[in-house]
Amino acid sequence: MKISVNPFNGKKIYEFKELNSNNLQSRVKLADETFNSWRKTTFEERSRLMNNAAKELKNNKERYGAIITNEMGKPLSQAIVEIEKCAWVCEYYAANAAEQLKEEPIETDADLSYVRYEPIGVVLAVMPWNYPFWQVFRFAAPNLMAGNVGVLKHASNVMMSAQMIQEVFENAGFPKGCFQNLIIGSEKIEVLLENELIRAVTLTGSKPAGSSVASTAGQHIKKSVLELGGNNALVVFEDADIEKTLEVCVKARFQNTGQSCIAGKRLLLQQSIAKEFVQKYKDKVEALTCGNPLDKDTYIGVMAREDLAEELEKQVSDSVKMGARVLLGGKREGCFFEPTILTKVDEAMPVFKEETFGPVIGITTFENEVDAVNLVNNSEFGLGVSIFTVDRKRVNRLIPQFYEGAVFVNELVKSDPRLPFGGVKTSGYGRELSSHGIRELVNKKTVYITYE
Incomplete structure (x- = not known):
């Protein structure tokens, strides 16, 4: 049985019965049968349905947003923005997939040679709770437009969100079996990956x-795409626009109550401006509204589960024992963790590593560019980094030196349907x-034709 508990008040809100082995296999079989017809549909038909999904999301954004908030504690205003972003990714691929997957001519000795981009079949998505709609839609929109079909193993604490995502696609008119939520535990992932x-x-x-997951997929010669953790740095140089940088750095760390792989987690300040910046940063964080995530003014709600808050509490405590100083916050009550700044x-220390x-x-703090680069790269993760400076020459010097999946200048690291998203090292x-x-999970088929 899968149970959703509201982290703000501790009340059980939803309960779901898990699929047994027979039902699970039937769902996968349905997905495969649907794929055999779905792959033959035109891009025009897929686009029509994907735009319908976008409309479904927009028309029900308050309802879906409230489900996100109740299941994992995201402030409602941010949950609604998440739904709007899902509509955007649907519209983006509805408009662009045909062009992105068109045949690619390549000049060779043949009379005609080109690459075709063809769907591969049923794709399993294993998704987390922190952006329960967005993480799924950024997988589902491109893959459905490519002609694949999807089955979802979502996090156990956001199963109603998972059900609603299936509802979105069904209400939009997608054939039954194009996208299915599987109510299962993590122990069934291996069984699914063993299924041919x-x-x-x-x-x-x-x-x-x-x-x-990658190990099991590898054993069965199946491709995997991994988007894992991050420990992004926010690097502020002495020439940065301080007021704008403060706004971005607060948002980068504290939106979604800090529960994001691409959040700015390490604030690196050039020594010459550190004192001024820290005081102003503290003032802005103190001004954030904490409270019931359903209240429209709440910016910091609760963490998704108490065990996650306890783990964070230990990281802070261990870092303080090693010499870190609590400038703000530091206390936990149930699933609520105060906005916290350590200097x-x-x-x-754990809060760095x-x-x-x-x-x-x-x-x-750091003294110069060399120190800053070394601090940024001293991490097992490599998802992204933000640097703040108005010196264009510095920007051009530094970008190649960061071992990261993304470098954002004077902006927080964020996902955008128009840009590739992913990391290096243990970020996946x-x-x-x-x-x-959209080309990650397709068959890039080489065609070579000669008539003589």
């Missing part, structure tokens, strides 16, 4: 989860979104 009808898997989640953070998945940021491999994402 599952052709590939994409996972967004933790390093251990990604390692396990005097060094590279050995580990991914902190909640409203906590550690501050470290493969790309989602843009033309790069």
